[in-house]
Each structure stands twice: as structure tokens, then as C-alpha cells.
Amino acid sequence: MTPERWERLQELFLHAFELSASERATFLDGLAPEDEDLREELVRMLEAQVPSGEWPLPPARGADDPLLGTELGDYRLDEVLGRGGSGVVYRATQVSKGRTVAVKVLRADVARSASTYERFKREALAASKLHHPNLVRVQYLGRDAGLDYLVMDYVDGPNLRDQLRSCLAVPAEREVSTGPDLRDPRVCATLVRDLARALQHAHADRVLHRDVKPQNVLLDSRGTPHLTDFGLAKDLELADLTTSGEVAGTPHYMSPEQALAARHRINHRTDIYSLGAVLYELLSGRTPAAGETTAEVIHNILHKPVIPVRRRNHDVPAALALVCMQALRRRPERRYQSAEEMADDLDRFLAGESVGAKAQSIGERAVERLVDRRLLLRLLPAAAVLGVVVGGLLYFGSQRVYAHSQRPRVSVEIANGGDARVSYLPLDMRHLAAGPELELGSTKRGRLDDCIVPEGAGRILVRTEDGAFAEHYCELQAGDRVVVAARPTDLRESETEMIVFSGGQVVPRYEAGTLADALPSADGGVVQLPAFAIDDHCVTNGEYRAYLEASGRERPEYWSPAWRAIWDDPPRDDWDALPVVDLAFDDAVAYAEFYGKRLPTSLELEFARGAYDEPSWLDAELSRTATPAFNMFSPHVGRFGDQTKDTTGGAYLLYVQAAVQPRLPLGARLHHALGNVAEWTESRAVEMPGLDGMGARIVKADAWHGEYSPDGVQNTLMCNGMAYDGDSPQDQGFRCARSLGR
Amino acid sequence: MTDSTGGGVADLLRAVKAGDLQARDELIALIQPELRKCADRLMRHQPNGHTLQPTALVNEAYLKLFGTDDPHFTDRRHLMATAATAMRQILIDHARRRNSNKRSADGDRIALESVALSYEGNGVDVLAMDEALSSLTEFDPQMARVAELRVFAGLTFEEIAELEDIPLRTLQRKWSAVRAWMMGKMA
Numbered sequence: 001m002t003p004e005r006w007e008r009l010q011e012l013f014l015h016a017f018e019l020s021a022s023e024r025a026t027f028l029d030g031l032a033p034e035d036e037d038l039r040e041e042l043v044r045m046l047e048a049q050v051p052s053g054e055w056p057l058p059p060a061r062g063a064d065d066p067l068l069g070t071e072l073g074d075y076r077l078d079e080v081l082g083r084g085g086s087g088v089v090y091r092a093t094q095v096s097k098g099r100t101v102a103v104k105v106l107r108a109d110v111a112r113s114a115s116t117y118e119r120f121k122r123e124a125l126a127a128s129k130l131h132h133p134n135l136v137r138v139q140y141l142g143r144d145a146g147l148d149y150l151v152m153d154y155v156d157g158p159n160l161r162d163q164l165r166s167c168l169a170v171p172a173e174r175e176v177s178t179g180p181d182l183r184d185p186r187v188c189a190t191l192v193r194d195l196a197r198a199l200q201h202a203h204a205d206r207v208l209h210r211d212v213k214p215q216n217v218l219l220d221s222r223g224t225p226h227l228t229d230f231g232l233a234k235d236l237e238l239a240d241l242t243t244s245g246e247v248a249g250t251p252h253y254m255s256p257e258q259a260l261a262a263r264h265r266i267n268h269r270t271d272i273y274s275l276g277a278v279l280y281e282l283l284s285g286r287t288p289a290a291g292e293t294t295a296e297v298i299h300n301i302l303h304k305p306v307i308p309v310r311r312r313n314h315d316v317p318a319a320l321a322l323v324c325m326q327a328l329r330r331r332p333e334r335r336y337q338s339a340e341e342m343a344d345d346l347d348r349f350l351a352g353e354s355v356g357a358k359a360q361s362i363g364e365r366a367v368e369r370l371v372d373r374r375l376l377l378r379l380l381p382a383a384a385v386l387g388v389v390v391g392g393l394l395y396f397g398s399q400r401v402y403a404h405s406q407r408p409r410v411s412v413e414i415a416n417g418g419d420a421r422v423s424y425l426p427l428d429m430r431h432l433a434a435g436p437e438l439e440l441g442s443t444k445r446g447r448l449d450d451c452i453v454p455e456g457a458g459r460i461l462v463r464t465e466d467g468a469f470a471e472h473y474c475e476l477q478a479g480d481r482v483v484v485a486a487r488p489t490d491l492r493e494s495e496t497e498m499i500v501f502s503g504g505q506v507v508p509r510y511e512a513g514t515l516a517d518a519l520p521s522a523d524g525g526v527v528q529l530p531a532f533a534i535d536d537h538c539v540t541n542g543e544y545r546a547y548l549e550a551s552g553r554e555r556p557e558y559w560s561p562a563w564r565a566i567w568d569d570p571p572r573d574d575w576d577a578l579p580v581v582d583l584a585f586d587d588a589v590a591y592a593e594f595y596g597k598r599l600p601t602s603l604e605l606e607f608a609r610g611a612y613d614e615p616s617w618l619d620a621e622l623s624r625t626a627t628p629a630f631n632m633f634s635p636h637v638g639r640f641g642d643q644t645k646d647t648t649g650g651a652y653l654l655y656v657q658a659a660v661q662p663r664l665p666l667g668a669r670l671h672h673a674l675g676n677v678a679e680w681t682e683s684r685a686v687e688m689p690g691l692d693g694m695g696a697r698i699v700k701a702d703a704w705h706g707e708y709s710p711d712g713v714q715n716t717l718m719c720n721g722m723a724y725d726g727d728s729p730q731d732q733g734f735r736c737a738r739s740l741g742r
Numbered sequence: 743m744t745d746s747t748g749g750g751v752a753d754l755l756r757a758v759k760a761g762d763l764q765a766r767d768e769l770i771a772l773i774q775p776e777l778r779k780c781a782d783r784l785m786r787h788q789p790n791g792h793t794l795q796p797t798a799l800v801n802e803a804y805l806k807l808f809g810t811d812d813p814h815f816t817d818r819r820h821l822m823a824t825a826a827t828a829m830r831q832i833l834i835d836h837a838r839r840r841n842s843n844k845r846s847a848d849g850d851r852i853a854l855e856s857v858a859l860s861y862e863g864n865g866v867d868v869l870a871m872d873e874a875l876s877s878l879t880e881f882d883p884q885m886a887r888v889a890e891l892r893v894f895a896g897l898t899f900e901e902i903a904e905l906e907d908i909p910l911r912t913l914q915r916k917w918s919a920v921r922a923w924m925m926g927k928m929a
Binding site for chain 2: 001002003005006009010013014017041044045046047048049050051055056057
């Protein structure tokens with residue numbers, strides 16, 4: 001048989017298989033002449049009595065679990081309670097004390113990776129410190145007979161999913177015989193409120209759950225919910241997604257940012273989304289994102305607005321529906337900002353008071369798809385520090401609508417003296433020139449006031465007579481009036497630390513990785529990437545310290561006391577050579593602009609990364625094993641240290657195909673362009689198809705703790721992530737760039 | 743497998759992925775003794791008359807062999823596919839020996855017999871299935887691989903869909919056709 005005939009045979013079979021016996025006979029009689037050669041095989045297939053079940057695979061038996069009845073340490077495994085992505089959970093007896101516990105045996109292929117195991121252990125330890133009546137307590141982490149296991153409190157009731165199913169199966173007029181009646185919205189609200197308080201407790205200790213779903217909520221005999229599997233899902237989501245079926249993990253409760261597999265850049269608001277999804281299901285019997293396959297669900301999470309819960313079930317009280325939908329906002333910053341807020345709002349609902357949650361206005365929905373208004377806010381903190389005066393008024397929200405329909409205005413002040421020519425370069429979504437440069441004029445006595453610029457993204461370019469240059473990225477809307485404090489610098493002052501690339505024709509490629517079905521691929525065509533210069537290393541702690549002194553600026557207020565303590569008394573001698581991390585986008589931009597630079601665009605960073613054309617060097621770099629130097633989220637590679645760790649960065653990938661392979665100038669090295677820390681770019685995630693309205697920035701490279709993939713070189717070069725402007729990940733730094741060819 | 747040989751497996755795997763057929767044979771040769779040992783070990787812990795799941799064997803062997811490595815997910819595909827082939831060959835050898843009434847020299851005779859019996863309990867003649875799979879390979883190598891992963895390594899359809907990058911529903915439809923075809927062939 002040829003592959004083509006086999007394709008046809010399958011088609012005919014699948015069609016005929018659905019038919020009744022008499023219809024089949026007609027179908028076979030009506031076979032086209034060119035299909036006659038398949039008749040015999042087709043009949044044989046249709047007549048084959050394929051047994052139901054898994055034939056030809058031998059039938060599985062439930063009792064086959066080889067561990068049942070055996071002992072791990074002090075614990076005898078009595079019964080399989082469930083199987084999940086990361087292991088099997090047993091009801092077990094602690095032999096010495098005769099008490100019942102739950103034991104989760106970590107799947108061996110999960111446990112055997114040293115780095116995964118370390119993370120698992122760290123998370124388990126963190127979870128074991130959490131004590132809350134609505135959290136399943138982790139008692140003990142053990143290892144016996146080569147197996148890693150976790151001992152937890154045993155909760156004897158069903159999980160929330162099973163309880164919901166049994167409640168929905170009871171006719172409306174009958175009472176639910178055991179457990180909470182989840183058909184009552186108030187019961188659901190109470191339960192989710194308790195869970196929100198439990199999450200708050202964990203979040204306060206900086207422990208994320210990351211896998212909040214009904215199956216992970218256990219109900220005890222009094223109907224009290226207990227959240228389990230705390231933090232254990234961390235970094236295992238992708239494995240769950242790819243290797244397990246329905247039992248192991250479903251993507252239905254994933255937040256959009258999780259669905260993007262930006263796994264290092266998820267914060268507590270992800271758990272809030274998931275808890276909102278649980279409430280949604282309790283109230284409507286459906287998950288907010290529909291879909292049969294993982295890919296479909298993920299696509300829907302990313303692209304389809306959640307159908308209001310009251311449209312699913314009219315009986316849901318309006319106030320409760322508001323709370324639910326507030327938790328499910330696509331953008332994290334529009335959700336409840338803490339689990340506590342959500343719990344409080346649920347309390348208000350239960351007390352009959354009005355809730356804080358608001359319906360999303362039509363305008364708001366529209367804006368979610370447009371440029372983020374908060375961007376203007378980004379200019380404020382930077383401005384305050386750098387002596388940028390915010391001239392006039394910044395209008396936000398509805399005020400803007402009636403107060404202004406004017407085009408944005410920009411004023412420029414030269415912060416380090418002298419005069420300069422000022423122009424504006426409009427940018428497209430890839431941060432490439434979208435039109436000719438507009439001359440705005442020249443400063444007089446260091447000032448140029450009220451220049452009208454187009455709306456949208458652009459760069460304000462400042463050039464002095466003697467060749468110094470500064471550029472400021474901005475995204476402006478009608479009515480905006482901003483003043484930019486430019487500090488033009490001469491590239492020659494810093495060029496020893498910057499590498500110059502002449503740019504050229506490139507083809508940005510957008511590719512879907514393991515989530516191929518979820519995200520459409522697009523080919524951006526050929527674009528001209530202008531010349532640019534880029535730092536040869538990420539900004540270091542020492543450089544950041546120097547910047548703080550030079551600018552008179554304080555450390556970011558969001559730095560934790562622990563992080564400050566580390567800065568005051570670094571645990572390593574090479575601290576100042578390590579890349580600075582824990583900086584929000586604004587602060588990275590402020591640093592760059594202070595030195596007359598900017599952040600690189602994703603195309604630029606990707607292009608520069610392409611200059612690595614020495615596989616042997618890459619191999620050597622990739623094969624090293626990284627060990628964190630100390631426990632406090634430590635980037636472990638110094639400024640010019642050789643050790644690096646690279647990784648795939650998630651499902652959505654971008655690389656740049658250059659017409660001419662970029663080359664590093666002789667003797668130059670682009671340090672840690674592939675790993676060590678993730679790096680901010682100026683580019684918005686809108687550049688990646690399907691990510692519009694997400695309001696995030698593209699983040700390149702991956703961090704020291706990422707998984708090394710032997711498949712890696714290619715994946716590594718493509719790795720991508722994203723972060724929101726306000727995020728300040730502990731594994732993310734930045735390097736600066738600047739435009740050339742002026 | 744100990745740490746010292748873990749690198750060997752990784753190297754072989756890299757070669758297998760690069761399409762090196764000899765490396766694939768070597769990897770199979772490496773897996774097979776482990777499969778036999780696992781069968782033997784598992785059998786000793788089973789009550790009499792028990793039949794062994796091939797799946798359990800492959801999983802055991804997989805963990806034993808790669809227990810010290812951290813295979814990236816894409817490697818799992820190659821590892822599981824190789825392990826499934828290794829399992830298939832072992833069973834075929836066993837069935838052939840049994841048919842020719844030769845005594846196996848290994849101590850794994852009973853254990854392997856138990857695996858063979860687990861298929862027979864489901865009305866499957868291992869040799870006939872092997873033949874059917876061999877001819878399927880000629881015109882639909884992907885589904886033949888799927889069948890191997892399903893039947894000899896016991897992977898779930900979700901896992902196979904991810905490994906082979908086929909949408910789950912497409913896979914299930916194709917699988918129903920392949921099953922009917924195999925059944926027709928083996929009848």
C-alpha cells in the first residue's frame with residue numbers, strides 16, 4: 001500500500017464506520033471506481049471486531065501500583081488517592097504513631113533532575129512553614145528506596161471538583177446529602193473567601209500556589225476547604241501540559257500570563273485569576289475558558305474574552321458575579337491586587353453590602369486592546385528622578401475625553417547644558433522607523449517647549465553640535481504634555497563597553513513551540529534594522545550603585561528588606577560584578593537614559609545574540625552546570641565570568657534571520673547574551689502575534705536557574721519571555737543600547 | 743544506571759536524535775538487559791499467576807537507565823520510542839524462542855512469559871502484531887511509531903499527541919482506523 005492509498009483508506013473507513021449496517025452496504029456499493037482497490041481492506045477493517053478498551057494493550061489493573069502495601073520510611077502506603085502530573089498521592093499510615101496521612105510520591109522522572117528536585121524541596125519547605133486552617137499542611141519531606149515523598153495532612157473528604165459534580169447531579173428540589181451544597185452561590189462565596197484568605201496567608205510569605213484548581217481543594221467532613229499541592233506545581237506546569245492527560249493537569253484555570261508560559265514572570269495575581277476561575281466554575285458549572293484540547297483552552301484564555309458568568313447562569317447574584325469577573329481580568333493589574341482584597345469583597349457580598357468590584361466598561365474593554373494608558377505613568381517616576389519636569393497636565397481616564405482632543409506635546413530640556421537639535425522618529429510595533437524623522441527645532445538656552453508630535457510610539461532624538469546624542473522612547477496619546485530631560489552623551493565615551501552592529505536586512509520569525517496549535521505563526525517579512533550599539537554586558541550591581549550615587553537617586557522602594565540587607569552587606573566578594581536584578585521597567589529605563597542610552601528592542605537584542613556563531617564556544621557554555629551561589633535568588637555569574645546557563649524560555653519563540661550573519665568585532669565579546677539573567681527589552685509584547693492587549697514587555701534570554709536543554713542551542717537562541725512594567729523579577733536585569741547612523 | 747554511564751546514554755541519545763541508526767541499536771541494546779532485569783524484579787514481587795504489564799517494565803527500565811539524567815522533554819520522545827522498540831524486540835524474541843521450544847538461557851523466562859501472557863489475555867498474538875506493525879511502518883511510519891508507543895510503552899494518547907505533535911483528536915481518529923486495520927491483519 002502507498003501512503004496516499006492508506007490516507008484514502010482511513011478516510012473511507014472513518015466515514016463508513018459511523019454508518020449503520022445497511023448504510024454501509026450502500027456506501028460500499030457506491031465506491032468510486034478509483035477506490036475499488038481498497039474495497040477488500042476496507043471490508044476487513046469494518047468487519048474486524050475490535051474489542052473495546054485499550055486493545056491491543058493489555059488491560060491495566062488498578063491494584064497494579066507496585067508501591068501499595070510497601071513502606072517508605074515510617075509510612076505504609078495503603079491506597080491510591082489520586083495521580084497527578086508530578087506524582088501519585090496515597091493514603092498512608094504513619095506506622096510509629098498509627099495515624100493516617102497523605103503521602104505524595106514524586107514521579108521519578110520529575111525527582112531525578114537535581115535542579116527540579118531542589119526547587120521541589122525548596123517549595124515543599126516553604127509550604128511546610130505555612131500554617132492556616134484552609135491549607136493542607138506539609139509535614140515532612142523524605143527520601144527512601146530512591147523515591148522522594150512528601151507527607152501531608154490527610155483530608156478525608158472529596159475534592160471540590162467531585163463535590164461540584166455530585167451536587168450538580170442532585171435534582172434541584174432535593175437536598176445534597178453530604179458536604180456543602182455548591183448549588184447555593186452563598187456557599188460558593190464563603191468557600192472561595194476562605195480559600196482567598198488561605199492564599200493571602202501564603203502570598204504574604206512569598207509562596208505562590210500556581211496550580212489553584214478544584215481538584216486541589218479538599219473538603220473535610222465539616223465541609224471546610226483545604227488547599228493542597230502548594231507550590232509543588234511550580235515549574236512543573238509545562239511538564240504537566242505536555243505529558244499528562246486530564247487527570248494530571250488541565251489548563252482551564254491557568255491565567256493568561258501562565259498560558260504564555262512565561263514561567264519565571266508569574267506573580268501572586270496569577271493565583272487570583274485561578275481562584276476566580278474556580279469561583280466561575282462553582283457558579284456556572286463551566287470553566288471560563290472552553291476547549292477540548294490543551295491547545296484550544298490556551299488559545300481561548302489568550303484570545304477570547306471570558307463570557308460573563310451571569311450569562312452562563314442568571315441566578316448568580318450580580319454582586320458576586322462582579323467579584324468573579326474582577327478576578328478574571330485578563331491583565332493582572334486590573335484584577336484584585338491581593339487575595340485579601342478579593343476575600344474582603346466576598347465578605348461584603350456575604351454581608352449584603354456593595355462590593356468594590358466594578359463592571360468593566362465598554363471603554364475599558366476597548367482600551368485593553370489599545371496602547372496601555374499607564375505608560376504615561378511610567379514617565380513620571382523617571383521624570384522625578386532625572387529632573388524631568390512634567391509640564392502642564394497629564395490627563396487620564398474620562399477627563400481626557402472632554403478636556404483634550406489635542407495632539408501630544410513634548411518639551412525638551414538639556415540636562416547637562418548646551419543646545420541641541422531635537423527631532424521625533426515615529427516607530428512601528430517593532431520599534432523600527434515608521435516614517436520620516438520630524439524636525440522639532442533647536443533648543444535655546446537648553447530648552448525647547450511645546451513641540452507637537454504624533455500620537456503613538458516614537459523616539460525623541462536629541463543631537464548636539466559636537467556629536468553627543470540622547471534618545472527617549474515614549475508612547476503618547478492626545479492631550480499628553482511631557483517634558484523630557486535629555487543628557488546627550490558622546491558614544492565615544494562609552495564605546496569600549498558597547499558593541500556596534502551595522503544592522504541590515506533581517507526577517508523576524510515568529511514561531512510557536514510546543515503550543516503550536518494555540519498560537520498562529522506569522523512571517524513579518526523583511527525589515528531593515530538600523531545600526532545600533534549595545535552594551536557588552538548587563539548592568540552590574542556596582543554600576544547601578546554608581547548610578548544611584550551620581551543621580552542622587554534612592555534604591556527602588558519596592559526592594560525588600562532582605563534584598564536591601566544583601567546590598568548593604570553582600571554575601572560574595574564579586575557582588576559588584578554581578579548583574580543587577582529586581583528592577584522594574586521604569587527603573588531600567590531611567591538608568592539607561594541617565595547615560596544617554598535606552599533599552600534595546602527585542603529585534604536588536606535578538607540580532608546581537610545571533611552574532612554567536614561559534615558552536616564550540618556555545619557547547620562549552622551550555623554544558624556547564626550552574627549551582628546557585630547562595631539562596632537568595634542569586635545571579636551567580638560575574639560581569640565577565642565565563643560560566644553561564646541557558647535555556648528554552650517558553651512556548652512562544654522569536655528569532656531573527658539576518659541576511660548577513662552579524663559578526664562581533666574582533667576581540668569583542670557579548671557577555672551572557674544567552675543566559676545568566678533575563679533581560680528587559682523596550683519592545684512591547686504586542687510584537688508577538690496574539691499578545692496584543694497584554695501590556696507586557698518582551699524579555700530575552702533566560703536566567704541562571706533555567707533548565708539546560710541538550711536540544712538547546714537553537715532553543716536557547718530563541719528563548720523569549722515577558723514581564724509587566726511593574727514587575728521586578730529577581731532573575732531579570734538589563735543592558736543598554738543606543739541608535740547609531742545619525 | 744550509575745552516574746558514570748549517564749553520560750554515555752546522553753551521548754547515544756544525541757546521536758540517535760541526529761539520525762544515527764547504529765547509535766539507536768546501541769541504545770536498544772543498553773535498554774534491553776534493563777528491561778529483563780526489571781521484569782525479573784517485578785515478577786518476584788507478584789503473586790503467582792500474575793501477568794506483568796509491559797508498560798510497567800518500560801517505565802522501570804526508563805527510570806533505571808535515565809534516573810541520573812534530566813532528559814529534556816524532547817528527549818523523552820526519543821527515549822520512549824527507543825524503549826518501546828526495545829520492548830517489542832524482547833517480546834518478539836521471546837515469542838520466537840517459545841514457538842521453537844527453545845529454553846531461554848536467562849532467568850527472565852518466567853517474567854517475560856508473564857508479559858507475553860498479558861497480551862494473550864487480550865487476544866493478541868505478539869508475532870502477528872509484530873508483522874502487522876512492520877507492514878504498517880512501510881506506508882505510515884508515524885502511526886507505526888504511535889502503535890509502538892501505545893502498545894509497548896503504554897503511553898497515554900495525550901502523551902503521544904504531544905510527543906508526535908499530532909492534535910489529540912486527529913490521533914484518536916487515526917488510531918481507531920489503525921486498530922481496525924491491525925485487527926483485520928492479525929485475524
